[in-house]
Amino acid sequence: MSSRKTSDTGAYMSQYDQEVETRLKALEAGVKKVGEEVRKKNSAPAVTAPAPVSGDLEAKVDLLLSILKQAPGLNIEKLSKGKL
Secondary structure, three states: OEEEEEEEOOOOOOOOHHHHHHHHHHHHHHHHHHHHHHHHHHOOOOOOOOOOOOOHHHHHHHHHHHHHHOOOOOOOOHHHOOOO
16 A cells, blocks of 8 residues: 655645646746746847948848848748748
């Protein structure tokens, strides 16, 4: 016969309660891991912007497009409908 587990309050836990507690702990560990990954990603050094371009409009547009293509989560090709 297995020993009966108790909660933090001292109440006996059913097998279902024990399974739920195990799943909850796994979910909490997963959330913690994702949070650490997000913090790690956000603390990464930022990409430095290239020097400003003086001159013709086409070069400035090309510079702007290269910067937009580096932006995370921004799909410039989709936004421009493939015209880039």
